[in-house]
Amino acid sequence: MSERRLARVLAPHEDAFGALLTDHLAGKRPIEVVERDDGFVFTGATGYWLAPRRAWWPQERRAMRLVRGRVLDVGCGAGRIGLDLQERGFDVVGLDLSPGAIAIARERGMADARAGTVSDTVRHNERFDTVLLLGNNVGLLGGEASGRRYLRELARVAVPGGRLLAGSFDPYDGASDAALRYQEHNRARGRMGGVERLRVRYRDLATPWYDVLFASREELAALADGTGWILRRFLDEGAGYVAVLERG
Amino acid sequence: MSERRLARVLAPHEDAFGALLTDHLAGKRPIEVVERDDGFVFTGATGYWLAPRRAWWPQERRAMRLVRGRVLDVGCGAGRIGLDLQERGFDVVGLDLSPGAIAIARERGMADARAGTVSDTVRHNERFDTVLLLGNNVGLLGGEASGRRYLRELARVAVPGGRLLAGSFDPYDGASDAALRYQEHNRARGRMGGVERLRVRYRDLATPWYDVLFASREELAALADGTGWILRRFLDEGAGYVAVLERG
Numbered sequence: 001m002s003e004r005r006l007a008r009v010l011a012p013h014e015d016a017f018g019a020l021l022t023d024h025l026a027g028k029r030p031i032e033v034v035e036r037d038d039g040f041v042f043t044g045a046t047g048y049w050l051a052p053r054r055a056w057w058p059q060e061r062r063a064m065r066l067v068r069g070r071v072l073d074v075g076c077g078a079g080r081i082g083l084d085l086q087e088r089g090f091d092v093v094g095l096d097l098s099p100g101a102i103a104i105a106r107e108r109g110m111a112d113a114r115a116g117t118v119s120d121t122v123r124h125n126e127r128f129d130t131v132l133l134l135g136n137n138v139g140l141l142g143g144e145a146s147g148r149r150y151l152r153e154l155a156r157v158a159v160p161g162g163r164l165l166a167g168s169f170d171p172y173d174g175a176s177d178a179a180l181r182y183q184e185h186n187r188a189r190g191r192m193g194g195v196e197r198l199r200v201r202y203r204d205l206a207t208p209w210y211d212v213l214f215a216s217r218e219e220l221a222a223l224a225d226g227t228g229w230i231l232r233r234f235l236d237e238g239a240g241y242v243a244v245l246e247r248g
Numbered sequence: 249m250s251e252r253r254l255a256r257v258l259a260p261h262e263d264a265f266g267a268l269l270t271d272h273l274a275g276k277r278p279i280e281v282v283e284r285d286d287g288f289v290f291t292g293a294t295g296y297w298l299a300p301r302r303a304w305w306p307q308e309r310r311a312m313r314l315v316r317g318r319v320l321d322v323g324c325g326a327g328r329i330g331l332d333l334q335e336r337g338f339d340v341v342g343l344d345l346s347p348g349a350i351a352i353a354r355e356r357g358m359a360d361a362r363a364g365t366v367s368d369t370v371r372h373n374e375r376f377d378t379v380l381l382l383g384n385n386v387g388l389l390g391g392e393a394s395g396r397r398y399l400r401e402l403a404r405v406a407v408p409g410g411r412l413l414a415g416s417f418d419p420y421d422g423a424s425d426a427a428l429r430y431q432e433h434n435r436a437r438g439r440m441g442g443v444e445r446l447r448v449r450y451r452d453l454a455t456p457w458y459d460v461l462f463a464s465r466e467e468l469a470a471l472a473d474g475t476g477w478i479l480r481r482f483l484d485e486g487a488g489y490v491a492v493l494e495r496g
Contacts, residue, residue, distance in 0.1 A: 031291035043279035
């Protein structure tokens with residue numbers, strides 16, 4: 001079963017993320033609808049994507065102590081983390097596939113926020129001391145094969161000894177019966193258990209379908225093996241964690 | 249273009265309404281997702297469907313003064329209106345296509361709440377002094393041809409001189425550009441402008457697609473003509489209204 005990674009800048013009619021953030025900032029209290037390929041719909045508020053550091057998940061707050069040097073904030077959204085780091089004196093480049101989110105990050109003051117992919121950064125021979133995949137952005141790995149490719153790509157933009165801080169939730173910890181069934185269905189199709197094929201919908205906008213990976217700590221360790229990253233430790237918070245990896 | 253009226257009791261995997269009401273009563277603050285056939289998604293809270301009379305739309309509160317005798321509450325849901333009337337001494341029969349909603353209406357004390365259609369009531373030769381199509385339940389008419397058929401069927405369960413109280417919102421009053429485009433698209437397919445082909449989704453449940461009619465006052469008058477109902481007046485509240493019809 002082929003993996004469907006979201007790996008290009010979204011067209012305007014696909015930019016549900018950008019529209020959600022724009023409406024949130026306009027005080028409209030929008031509700032994000034996430035549709036899974038088995039017909040399940042999830043709904044949620046958008047406040048976390050603009051929350052101040054004191055309201056972040058504990059593992060993300062702890063991860064901030066490990067940031068150093070020049071930072072690449074992958075999937076930076078409206079600049080939740082990137083802006084916070086910039087205000088604390090870090091040199092931060094933000095990347096996101098949502099042009100709307102990037103426009104907001106820039107308006108909010110992020111000096112270098114780009115609608116684009118890590119490949120663009122590789123092409124320009126840029127190097128970073130810290131790479132961030134926070135806010136569940138381990139999800140961007142999408143699956144096993146694409147995940148390894150992506151980690152190798154991230155290794156190319158990190159300096160030797162550079163850090164990768166990558167956050168996820170263990171999908172097997174406290175999984176509901178419905179989640180267990182979906183995971184079983186994934187395995188039957190040769191996918192990792194914690195992959196979810198999703199699209200985000202908001203009003204008349206919908207992203208393409210793409211695979212979001214939730215990985216256990218063991219799975220993340222196995223994925224990283226041989227990609228140029230050495231797994232150093234986990235910052236744990238129940239099912240949630242931030243993995244700390246070092247560029248070998 | 250054929251009309252798709254929701255005209256049978258929902259199966260468990262289709263009963264998104266029932267699950268929403270059940271979770272609302274359990275304090276879960278569920279969000280209802282309504283998907284339109286052009287890809288638009290609407291989200292909303294479910295509180296109105298359980299609101300006390302003082303929180304109802306003004307036109308619905310005013311309509312209550314016109315209720316008399318034995319009442320058929322069509323699309324009664326969890327008994328918002330039916331229970332209120334029953335507590336004020338009316339003999340009320342509630343009908344809904346959602347078995348979950350009916351189970352809740354019964355638990356909340358509604359003496360006669362049935363998962364079924366108006367056709368069942370016709371078959372049993374029951375007669376009512378007042379028929380209610382409130383909470384936007386003019387929507388159940390679905391379109392022009394199905395709407396006329398449905399009004400004729402409702403006329404068969406009303407006593408001569410009986411009343412029909414039917415609520416809607418004028419879809420042309422303050423329509424957005426997106427709404428105007430959808431209305432134009434409807435007309436091009438031979439549908440009334442204010443029809444919306446929708447399905448309700450909640451978690452892994454989805455109703456079938458069905459047509460919901462929003463009608464202007466003039467359109468409702470034209471639909472009722474020749475169906476056994478005489479249009480008497482409108483209780484107006486901006487774009488919203490309750491039409492008061494009398495069985496000829």
